[in-house]
Amino acid sequence: MKNVTAQSERGKNPRLRAIFKHSTPYLYLAPTLILMIVLLAVPIFMVIKYSFYDNVIINKNPVLVGLENYKTILSDVRFHKAVKNTLYFVGVSVVGHLIIGMSFSLLLNNRVFGPKTKGIFRVIYALPWMFTGAVIAILWQMMLNPNGVINYLLSVTGISSTKIAWLSDRSYALGAVTFMNIWAGYPFFMVSILAGLQGISEDLYEAASIDGANVFQQFFHVTIPQLKPILISLLTLDFVWTIFQFDLIWITTGGGPVYATETLSTYIYKQGFSRFQYSLASATAGLVLLACTIIAIFYARQQKEGV
């Protein structure tokens, strides 16, 4: 009865009717907005807020210290080392993902192999993506053990007879974890680029061929421009995902030996869960958030231009 009365009231009152009409789209959006606020906005706000206090969680009465935590972090040599390692880890991983993903997708898109062969290789190449970070870490930890398969292969092929401690030697450790990350992540690039390649019209290649373009010219002047929107999306997403890679590094090296593989994610973890300095961890996370936001703005602009 009440509903009927309200509806008739709304029907009579043009102002109410207008409010209802304007609020309808927001009501449809409300579930998503609520989820975004709870899962994104609130945690981000809390981390930023924590970064301005002397320490939180363990300190029941935290005191506001302004930018003090940011100053401490920015003057910490271990933070500088973590930034340097992260840039190497992310840069090499993203480039590695791109090169391997592109190469395999081109192989799978060619006309030489039949659909069955392509299908088998598609599964084989995509395998690393089926494993979780922890499984990949344990797998490679065993293979890179001084007594592991990799050293055995190097020894039987006569390349090296010494037992290289890939994850324990400061000269090799960062390269080794980066290699693992490349191995773990290239299938995402491969699958996405392959989808893009299959969407490029054959006419473009035919026209290029008639104009006398060789294979390389076709690749750089037809394939790459056509894949550009996909590649930009992939590179941006991969940059952000790789910055936050934690389990692979933590399980294999823990950021060691002596900070050789310390990245921002392991640095934040140690600040928070080993030193219980949650505000310093929040300040570091705030700086990473800033870097990712810049990348996200760049990505959004590129997407807008593409549209």
Add this chain to the structure above:
Amino acid sequence: MKKYLTVALVGLMLLAMSSVGMAVTLEFQQWWEVELPAGVLRGIADEFTAQTGIEIQLLSNPYADTNTQIAAGAATGTMADVVGLDGAWVYDYAKQEAISNLSALMEKRGYNDAQLSDQIKVDGATYMIPVVNFAYPMLVNVDLLKEAGVTEMPKTWSEFKAAAQAVVNNTNAYGWVIPLSTSSPSGIQNQFMSWLWASGGFMLRDGRPDLVDNEKLTKTVEFVKSLFDENLIAPGAYSMTEATMVEEFVNGRVAFMTTSLAHINLIRQGAPNLNFQAIPLPVMDGYEGQSGVVVANWGIGIAANSKYQDEAMQFIEYMMSPEVNARLAEAANAFPGNIYAEPDYSAADPVFVDSYEIFKDSYAINEFTGLPTSEHLMRIFNDHLQLYIEGDIKSVDSMLDMIQEEWVRAF
């Protein structure tokens, strides 16, 4: 149709709500089940449920993962009701108010704590009760020593070094193994400091860091460095965890290993025919006093965020009851936390029986227990030790100076 659906849903909700009031389920997060023979902890938990009606949900993961999950739970207030604790974690969780004051709970329930062999306290209040205690003797692969021509077990550092050298020279194995991974730096406590404590040394004085001008500690650092310099230690130490260290021993790749008696089960499972025995840790040449043996515990505590404080305390009382505690100690190859528990070690592993004799001749020690951010302290020591071994830090005095400076800041 809609009407029936609504009625059915409301009925289900009411049923769910009524069942919430009936049964209490306690989450028990620990690493013990992984290290115990299959079914032991589950059996104890089920017996408790049969007696009290309180369900126990075991959340079992290896030690390092448990540590990570408890740390995350402490920060977010989502810790399991009952948690397995290491003495090294207690200070921080107590200060965070993430774990409950057990003194208050024991008093409330009228529990007689005189039966407990030890209690880990912070500011005078108990926050952890050691359920069982593990000694860290040295395990020896007897067959490897025979192959290397070593006929007598080493008693001093120089004898140990000579034996390790013989193993390296005459077999495909290494002398000793130490896990120094940054992710779990307990190797500093269990495998490094054990040399110092066995020779009557200390790293603290009056509860504060005492690393500088500490003669015994200096000699310990030099001794371990010499083992690295002479390639007597299994490669890969800087990224090795305790689990990998045990694998090295199981696979016959090292002759000596300082480890917890909790690992006897793992070694027997991994290599049923491995001929190994326990010996006291060799001591500094010339030292004739009593030796300290590293002791680690499976401690138990209650999450401050648990709604079931009373039930959780009831479960702890059950675990600490003489009969249950004795059973757990037998299964874990450990010493009981209740002084009235009488474990029957007659069927125990002979390596454990030998270790028990070693333990009785020594004194239990673990200076990291109850220190602030003790894992962080171990990590600092670990990093500087590696830098010294690798030659980045030129002298042991500089190394200890640097560590002391960082440690003092944490106190």
